[in-house]
């Protein structure tokens with residue numbers, strides 16, 4: 001098991017955003033996490049990659065500082081529930097955040113370089129760049145463009161490319177298709193499949209259930225901070241109640 | 250006169266740029282409004298006075314030592330007076346004001362309110378277009394520009410510079426890139442205080458050293474940062490020269506008018522803000538979380 005999360009609970013100021021969630025990801029698979037708006041999908045990813053713990057630490061003592069974080073997170077055989085966010089990346093657990101969030105004032109190249117921040121000294125970064133350009137040729141063409149001026153689709157490619165520069169073993173991608181036109185969505189999903197075929201394990205958060213279920217092997221359905229269904233995508237699709245209530249199909 | 254204004258404006262602009270860029274850096278990276286910034290500039294000036302006049306050390310040695318000691322002091326202040334309350338904006342503001350006042354009182358207690366001076370590093374003068382310009386002024390200008398260029402190089406071309414810029418733009422995503430955001434904030438603080446103390450070292454032979462010498466630069470620096478657009482380094486740079494030149498113009502053109510220099514700077518700032526509320530290079534901040 002590459003990632004094993006057990007009994008994870010997150011409260012922000014007494015609101016329980018994640019309620020006793022357990023999940024796992026096997027090496028090499030693509031797992032999806034779906035659920036309605038506000039279900040806690042992003043919060044779950046943030047808890048796994050250390051951002052909730054970071055909030056807890058930095059906001060301690062302020063009005064928003066009342067944060068509870070409980071549970072065990074094991075990644076690649078090691079407990080990471082006490083590991084700070086910037087160290088978690090080093091282990092190969094990489095989070096491509098919601099709303100893409102490129103460094104808008106930096107160029108495409110600088111954004112990609114910040115993805116390789118941890119590894120700049122050790123590796124030939126140019127070689128890593130070439131790999132990313134092969135996947136996303138558009139980034140290669142726009143290397144010196146300020147990323148705030150990229151289109152939404154290009155920004156998404158950049159966000160994923162930047163995450164790849166950190167050399168993930170497991171890549172968590174949060175809603176890559178949101179706000180994109182149908183054609184671009186399809187392209188983004190295709191790229192994610194290509195990444196999976198490179199041997200990178202993926203956990204994909206999406207609203208676009210139909211597309212995701214056709215790519216992922218297993219899925220978790222999250223609602224109000226709880227996992228209310230899980231299993232093979234094909235089996236989830238057969239459950240009429242889940243289909244209608246949670247998947248909107 | 251024109252040459253005087255040009256040289257003086259360039260020196261003032263460069264020194265203000267050093268101060269404003271350092272201030273903007275910590276503001277951007279760690280959201281710290283460090284009112285004590287120019288008090289640290291004053292600290293560096295006093296330390297150089299101590300080194301040269303009281304301990305008889307060579308000026309260069311005193312300057313280097315002063316810069317390092319000031320950075321050390323800045324980091325101690327950051328650690329004990331700022332970091333524990335970093336997320337409480339009002340408390341942090343008050344705390345840095347308190348630190349500035351404390352430094353002022355400490356220097357007043359030790360040295361009294363006397364106007365002290367430091368000998369120039371170099372003597373003699375050059376004649377530029379018929380006007381005498383002291384070598385010390387030219388040296389100050391050259392040093393300031395070299396430091397400004399090095400700072401730009403550091404920020405744009407080094408790995409640490411990349412981390413500083415990334416953290417300033419989005420702390421959380423910087424974390425996700427493996428950047429140790431607290432460490433980056435610490436380094437930024439050191440760079441910022443370093444720039445302030447270098448500014449102090451550069452001007453110390455040209456100004457009088459006294460316990461309130463931090464106030465005028467503070468007003469100018471805040472005006473520059475607002476004028477240029479909060480958090481924008483280009484803005485701080487351009488704003489510094491605009492206000493540096495306008496200050497020299499006032500000082501040289503208006504007889505006995507040097508008491509006007511703060512109000513002119515602030516008027517320019519207000520005028521620009523009326524036309525362009527986000528400042529010259531400001532971007533309207535997008536809330537990110």
Ligand SMILES: Nc1ncnc2c1ncn2[C@@H]1O[C@H](COP(=O)(O)OP(=O)(O)OP(=O)(O)O)[C@@H](O)[C@H]1O
Pocket residue numbers: 012015017035036037038039040041042043044098
């Ligand atoms: N820092 C916070 N403080 C308090 N409440 C928060 C915080 N962050 C998120 N929430 C709340 O937690 C709930 C879950 O948010 P989250 O962003 O995880 O949902 P989501 O499943 O990702 O939704 P979406 O599909 O819209 O992205 C929401 O009700 C949100 O308002």
Ligand SMILES: [Mg+2]
Pocket residue numbers: 041042043098174175
């Ligand atoms: Mg979300």
